[in-house]
Amino acid sequence: MSGSSAAGFAIRIQRSLSTERLFFCILILAAVLRFAFLDLKLFHHDEAIHAWFSYKLLTTGAYVYDPSFHGPLLYYVTAGMFALLGDSDLVGRIVPAFLGTLVVALVYPLYRLGYLDNRQALVAAFFLAISPNLVYFSRFLRNDIFILFLTFVLLLALILYLERGQARYAMIAAAAAGFGLSCKENMPIVLGIFGLYIIYLLWTEKVRLPLYWKRHLALGILVAAGIIVIFYSSFGVHPxxxxxxxxxxxxxxxxxxxxxxxxxxFYFYVLLLLLYELPILVLAIAGTVQFLIAGRKAANNAAHSMHEIIEISLQQIRGVLPAPPSFDKKEEFFRFCIVWMALSMAAYAYIGEKVPWLLIHQLLPAVFVAVYAMTEKKTVIAIVSSIFLVLALWHVAYVPADVNEPIMQVQNSEDIREVMALIDGSNTVAIASDRYWPLPWYYRGDRSANLSYFGKKIDEGSIAAGNYDLVIASDEESYPALPGYEKRTYNLNYWFSWYDNKDRVLQYYFLRDGKMGNMKIDVFVPERASA
Known part of the structure; x- marks a missing residue:
């Protein structure tokens, strides 16, 4: 190959590996990881409840806000999807998967706005694309991926508003806040952190508000309040x-x-980061240290002598030099991300309710901190260490079995598939327990006709009188035996128990052999069927 042809080949390779093309490949990867085999696992306990309420909203029009089940946005969106595409596990998870993909896509505007260089943008997008927690909870019908997407939209809208001062960006920010507040009760944490940092920027005069900011603020409050009123009043049904x-x-x-x-x-989420997101955690710590060191060096370099300061000032006055910018926006963005990460981790460490899906709200800023000062060496470390993320992701998201992992809290057991097969082969089923989720979701509409929910243990005489083909009871409040029935025990759901494993955390980390909590049900099958 001649020198000119070799040079041309190298140029073609370089062009084919442009930032945009690489970013598009990462986005495709993110979409595949989120949409592939989307209904592989049964609905989680909470997913089944969310889907059931959405189905009831669609079929009866009934919805009243209950804080136990978070805000109304998820239910209206999911009901809309059910109306368009039918009610199923797959359809219920489409919007979360789509929003999870958009979280990756929104890194690109940050890059185009100059807050990330091409290497930082690609590594950040790659981490977001393959993060086990972000992928898992993008395949999960919960409010948190909605909140994360709206948080990112709010961030971009606020950046654009502070840069350009246009009312439309203030309205987008207001809409993101309104939808977020209509989605889940942790959105005020995001608004509080963002609001505090804007106050800091204004106090230090690093940014200035646009001329008509008061008008924009008033309109923004109206937009956010209007969204909130519409959803929490159930579109006017419950004012x-x-x-x-x-x-x-x-x-x-x-x-x-x-x-x-x-x-x-209080360190619950640090343990989850160590389990699933170790490369991001280590690089985020490194990024924080790098930022602090860079800040100290910058402060030392800025310590000019009085003579130098006077000379530079005189030159600027004479117009010899342009006035320096008030601040480096990239450095300020990373300072904000460090504050965002630290305050988020502190807030969720304090909150008594410790659940794995809240980790993603801490993970987003951590990813940005992790890509600070993304040198070539640091990039290689990030890419190589991502093997850890891929292995963890495959284990928790694509194994259709009862996996003993903290990320899966109160996941419905795969044993339920066998129980549902028994129900499908029965004409009459008695559920003599208050433990029956996710059955109302899987046996909704006409399919519920054969099921009798008693909500508690009933006497054996009632069972005999009902002549049921199948009887389901909690193993904790069951029957020693029922005449004419064979007793079988199945897992209903399962979870990783922190309290049962707290004295053997290191052993679990390497062996993944933790003690698993679960609920069980007893299923009584007619002896003729078992024979």
């Missing part, structure tokens, strides 16, 4: 909830915080 949803939400979640129903140590 009284507009006045009560805030005190109800505060009362409920403060009680959960104090009760620590799903408690854990």
């Amino acid at each position: 009284d909830r507009v006045l009560t949803f805030i005190p109800d939400a505060i009362a409920h979640w403060w009680e959960m915080h104090e009760q620590q129903r799903l408690g854990g140590p």
